[in-house]
Amino acid sequence: MSTTPEPDLGTWPTGRLLAVAARLVEHRWAAVLDGMGLTHAGLIALHTLRDGPLPQRTLAQRCQVTDQTISRTLDRLAKAGYVTRTPDPADARRHVTQLTDHGRAVHERAVRAEPAVLGDLGEDDAFRAGLLQVIARLSAADRDQPVT
Template sequence: MTVSTAPEPDLSTWPTGRLLAVAARLVEQRWVAVLAGLDLTHAGLIALHTLRGGPLPQRTLAQRCQVTDQTMSRTLGRLTKAGFVTRTPDPADGRRHVTRMTASGRAVLDRAVRAEREDPGLLGGLGDDDAFRARLLSLIDGLSAGG
């Protein structure tokens, strides 16, 4: 077996889509490591972010996070075990559960948000760049509208 000794490709020649895909993978790998250090997953972060406005029934939380009830149940199980949320029977309907973020959950959400903004290695220093965020939002909106 021979090992290639070819020089690194000139990234400036790559199509923009490929550059975006590589950047997304690199950011995701770093973000997963940051979240793991906080005892969180992407799914857990999304659930906590969604709960920041107040308690929600589990089904509503799943719908807002755009996941199945079963997926949300697993996510909430991990968050409950970590002490980031509580689930209690809904007083209006005992068949449902209401999920509330705990003080620990709010603290870990705040740490995750701070890490994104302040860790220069995570987004190459772009975490608190409002213009960059605005361009990303515009890109996502444009792609979502066209698809």
């Protein structure tokens, strides 16, 4: 019986390494968040709302998702009791979304769960700085690209 040798990850292109690392982290997060009744998108929304209520469109922009995506995410979060949506007093066509106490508690629980997902990497300042640099560089490059 022949066995397939382990791949030499050192030979992989950086983009592939990033994609595999992201997939591994996302799968771990999904399992942890599922136990809290959250999705990754829901966690991002809760995190974005932690500093105060936001109009739904602003929330979508800050989460970098479409209005439709944030609407579906907020529907699930509202059903779970994590957020409330109320008409915007300045414009009744818009809604303002805010965390409930239950939503704030589950967000804090998710933040505390990060070590179970990332281990020591979540506390490695140099690793985090490198990730922030990758995101900033790629985001800047994307903004500089002409729309075709």
